[in-house]
């Protein structure tokens with residue numbers, strides 16, 4: 001049994017990260033085309049890094065909420081080979097909660113990328129430095145923050161595809177706080193998981209495509225996910241006990257008896 005947790009902005013909203021898209025928020029003060037596209041990252045680097053530094057300042061006080069913590073606890077209990085966490089968010093709240101190997105579909109704000117060398121490295125300072133140099137080529141001209149810009153390739157989508165293809169009807173697919181506007185349901189569901197009772201959607205807005213899920217919980221992430229995580233952990237424990245008993249029965253059966 002595998003568990004895939006797929007999350008969007010709704011999971012961070014309860015940690016206070018949403019206002020940057022609200023009225024008067026960061027997005028209103030910047031032209032996306034001048035800060036958040038690949039050409040902008042290089043042609044308007046000062047402005048682009050300034051924008052991402054404002055995002056960082058906005059993220060600074062955010063703390064993981066009960067949903068992030070429940071994901072970390074589930075992963076710690078069942079292992080990171082069993083529990084895969086995928087997020088569309090560029091914050092690091094899952095990592096701050098203790099999650100490992102989080103798949104950031106759209107990158108994150110915790111590092112740099114040199115677009116020429118395809119080299120990534122962590123951001124050591126509190127803010128991005130527009131003059132940061134690539135450790136490989138020593139140049140700063142093609143250095144950008146490691147968030148995926150509009151019009152840029154997002155290599156982690158290949159991983160998403162592989163994960164989707166590998167899921168079976170025994171696996172859980174739990175979506176938390178996503179509107180499916182960027183990553184559509186067709187990118188998550190395969191034949192086995194479509195409308196499976198183990199495909200669960202947690203979203204207070206009860207958004208489409210709810211029909212793809214077996215279970216829809218119209219509650220906030222921090223309210224809905226801890227209970228779901230507990231239920232999954234209990235099932236995993238029952239499965240483990242059952243398989244241990246089967247193995248010990250097999251081991252006790254002496255040859256010649258059957």
Ligand SMILES: [Zn+2]
Nearest residue numbers: 114117134137
């Ligand atoms: Zn380089």
